[in-house]
Amino acid sequence: MEPFTTLTGIAAPLLRSHIDTDLIIPKQFLTTLVRSGLGRHLFHEWRYDAEGRERPDFVLNQAPYRQASILLAGPNFGCGSSREHAPWALKDFGIRALLAPSFADIFFTNCFANGLLPVQLPMEILETLASMEGPLTVDLPAQQVRGGGHTFPFEIEPACKAVLLEGLDEIRRTEANLADIAAYEARRRVEAPWLEIRSH
Amino acid sequence: MTPRTLYDRIWDEHLVTTRADGTSLLYIDRHLVHEVTSPQAFEGLREAGRPLRRPNAILSVADHNVPTIDQEKGIADLTCRLQVEALEANVKTYGVPYLPLLDERQGIVHVVGPEQGFTLPGTTVVCGDSHTSTHGAFGALAFGIGTSEVEHVLATQTLPQRKSRNLRVRFEGALPRGLGAKDLALALIGRIGTAGGTGHVMEFTGPAVRALSMEGRMTLCNMSIEGGARSGLVAPDDTTFAYLHGRPLAPKGPLWEAALAHWQTLASDEAASFDQEVILDIRSLAPQVTWGTSPQWVTDIGGRVPDPAEAASADEREAMRRALEYMDLRPGTPMEAIPLQAVFIGSCTNGRIEDLREAAAVARGRKVAPGVRALVVPGSGLVKSQAEAEGLDRIFLEAGFEWRQPGCSMCLGMNEDRLAEGVRCASTSNRNFEGRQGRGSRTHLVSPGMAAAAAVTGRFTDVRRLMEM
Numbered sequence: 001m002e003p004f005t006t007l008t009g010i011a012a013p014l015l016r017s018h019i020d021t022d023l024i025i026p027k028q029f030l031t032t033l034v035r036s037g038l039g040r041h042l043f044h045e046w047r048y049d050a051e052g053r054e055r056p057d058f059v060l061n062q063a064p065y066r067q068a069s070i071l072l073a074g075p076n077f078g079c080g081s082s083r084e085h086a087p088w089a090l091k092d093f094g095i096r097a098l099l100a101p102s103f104a105d106i107f108f109t110n111c112f113a114n115g116l117l118p119v120q121l122p123m124e125i126l127e128t129l130a131s132m133e134g135p136l137t138v139d140l141p142a143q144q145v146r147g148g149g150h151t152f153p154f155e156i157e158p159a160c161k162a163v164l165l166e167g168l169d170e171i172r173r174t175e176a177n178l179a180d181i182a183a184y185e186a187r188r189r190v191e192a193p194w195l196e197i198r199s200h
Numbered sequence: 201m202t203p204r205t206l207y208d209r210i211w212d213e214h215l216v217t218t219r220a221d222g223t224s225l226l227y228i229d230r231h232l233v234h235e236v237t238s239p240q241a242f243e244g245l246r247e248a249g250r251p252l253r254r255p256n257a258i259l260s261v262a263d264h265n266v267p268t269i270d271q272e273k274g275i276a277d278l279t280c281r282l283q284v285e286a287l288e289a290n291v292k293t294y295g296v297p298y299l300p301l302l303d304e305r306q307g308i309v310h311v312v313g314p315e316q317g318f319t320l321p322g323t324t325v326v327c328g329d330s331h332t333s334t335h336g337a338f339g340a341l342a343f344g345i346g347t348s349e350v351e352h353v354l355a356t357q358t359l360p361q362r363k364s365r366n367l368r369v370r371f372e373g374a375l376p377r378g379l380g381a382k383d384l385a386l387a388l389i390g391r392i393g394t395a396g397g398t399g400h401v402m403e404f405t406g407p408a409v410r411a412l413s414m415e416g417r418m419t420l421c422n423m424s425i426e427g428g429a430r431s432g433l434v435a436p437d438d439t440t441f442a443y444l445h446g447r448p449l450a451p452k453g454p455l456w457e458a459a460l461a462h463w464q465t466l467a468s469d470e471a472a473s474f475d476q477e478v479i480l481d482i483r484s485l486a487p488q489v490t491w492g493t494s495p496q497w498v499t500d501i502g503g504r505v506p507d508p509a510e511a512a513s514a515d516e517r518e519a520m521r522r523a524l525e526y527m528d529l530r531p532g533t534p535m536e537a538i539p540l541q542a543v544f545i546g547s548c549t550n551g552r553i554e555d556l557r558e559a560a561a562v563a564r565g566r567k568v569a570p571g572v573r574a575l576v577v578p579g580s581g582l583v584k585s586q587a588e589a590e591g592l593d594r595i596f597l598e599a600g601f602e603w604r605q606p607g608c609s610m611c612l613g614m615n616e617d618r619l620a621e622g623v624r625c626a627s628t629s630n631r632n633f634e635g636r637q638g639r640g641s642r643t644h645l646v647s648p649g650m651a652a653a654a655a656v657t658g659r660f661t662d663v664r665r666l667m668e669m
């Protein structure tokens with residue numbers, strides 16, 4: 001996975017609360033067999049009318065936000081389904097960092113698996129960022145968001161930070177624990193033998 | 201030993217190791233797989249040349265995409281068909297147990313798992329689907345995961361996890377007549393909000409939960425994700441054990457006895473401390489119905505559409521205003537005065553036999569109101585046969601409901617069961633998000649009894665009145 005270090009780019013404001021995964025990527029695009037190509041369907045129902053024409057009033061249809069690499073959103077972003085199509089669509093559109101007061105759990109986890117940085121910041125700061133002109137910088141090593149002369153620090157768990165900074169492959173990391181897993185399985189076979197499924 | 205919650209216990213029993221960076225590696229006992237969130241995971245496995253660690257710990261089934269009429273004729277929609285074929289190819293390559301479309305056991309993954317005895321108390325259960333929380337009804341730690349995590353589990357049978365906090369939900373008093381688990385779930389989410397449980401595992405307690413059947417407990421745990429919690433839990437008891445006994449994949453003979461002895465110890469310690477507690481008095485609860493585009497926007501059936509002007513903050517006012525505009529509702533309208541055009545009874549929330557019985561009891565001898573299209577979609581083939589054996593299909597058909605084959609159907613409309621723009625629907629599913637049942641469609645979440653009452657009256661109606669007649 002591509003590491004995430006420091007990103008400078010346009011930040012699109014979409015400060016609504018509870019933006020759910022159905023809105024981020026609606027069901028009709030979930031039949032895909034690949035991870036790529038979902039960017040043009042990102043926020044489909046908001047971005048296009050029933051005839052498939054762009055709605056000019058939607059932020060991602062406006063300059064300079066078409067080139068946005070940062071999204072500013074309201075609380076509980078990514079609630080709803082576990083579909084990883086949501087971070088795939090955001091990433092494919094070009095978004096690499098999401099700034100919001102809070103995120104839904106599964107979506108939050110899915111971001112790290114895709115090199116997307118979710119940053120938690122209070123709503124007042126998001127409103128300040130949304131009102132500013134010019135690009136923002138999201139600096140993961142320094143844990144700061146900078147722009148318009150302001151600097152806002154943010155918190156992130158060290159383990160999550162490491163995953164993004166180093167672009168770690170989680171499965172490869174876990175493979176280092178294969179002996180532990182085998183030992184656990186051997187122990188469980190004795191302690192909880194009913195867990196073994198014998199017939200299907 | 202320090203007192204532990206049920207969640208703490210299951211966590212401790214599944215901890216493989218704690219790594220240097222503080223993350224825990226959790227062992228996964230059961231993995232449910234469906235067609236929508238698995239193709240990229242199998243692809244990843246294939247690209248990396250990794251084997252699948254434990255095929256027998258998996259149960260797979262296609263549910264989201266499948267048609268609910270003429271399943272014998274196959275899937276007409278090309279992209280849906282390709283996705284189901286991809287699943288079939290993957291399970292074949294990797295030797296994963298699979299229930300084919302025309303197998304009687306096929307159905308919605310969260311209905312099928314428990315039905316087959318695949319879901320067991322004290323286990324960890326995952327699926328690339330947020331409503332995996334359903335399986336918490338058995339006292340299993342069950343949660344939805346993304347596709348990258350699906351791949352991780354396929355390859356390693358584990359997941360790196362951070363521990364959640366404990367939240368106890370206590371329902372005080374008994375459920376009034378005519379109300380069910382769906383009303384409990386909606387009332388709870390109305391109280392705590394859709395982010396209320398974020399970062400927590402919810403354990404449901406209280407006499408009303410003990411009195412619930414397994415079907416009811418599954419409904420309740422199913423909706424814990426709608427309250428922001430990744431998992432919900434109900435400690436197992438005799439109701440749980442009676443449900444599981446004799447199920448095809450449940451342990452048998454001496455193994456059953458050994459399992460039972462362990463399961464009977466699965467509960468939160470009396471002195472265990474929870475990070476948060478919510479107490480809800482349900483003695484005078486009324487049937488619940490949502491009015492907005494989030495499950496937290498819910499009211500009593502006797503209530504009215506709220507006025508955004510009364511919102512606590514400017515943000516909330518704006519969000520409510522937008523929701524009412526989408527739902528085409530005016531503040532102050534009595535809920536019972538709202539007419540509707542569609543009814544959907546089914547989904548992993550309310551597509552089980554007890555739900556269909558509840559709806560049929562209301563539909564019996566009545567007719568679906570003119571101008572209303574009403575669908576009943578059993579959660580699995582086994583639910584369908586059971587309902588047919590009890591004559592529920594005839595009750596529905598005589599009343600003018602459509603009787604379908606199992607699948608997710610109009611819960612999210614990935615197949616052709618979709619609502620047209622502007623159509624208002626009483627739905628027993630779990631999400632009323634914008635466009636959930638079809639672009640521009642309007643979803644109101646209710647219990648199966650309330651959905652049937654809406655179908656026969658053509659508007660939202662307190663089901664208790666129809667029960668008295």
Ligand code: SF4
Nearest residue numbers: 331547548608611612
């Ligand atoms: S019935 Fe609905 S909520 Fe349940 S698994 Fe299917 S689509 Fe998801």
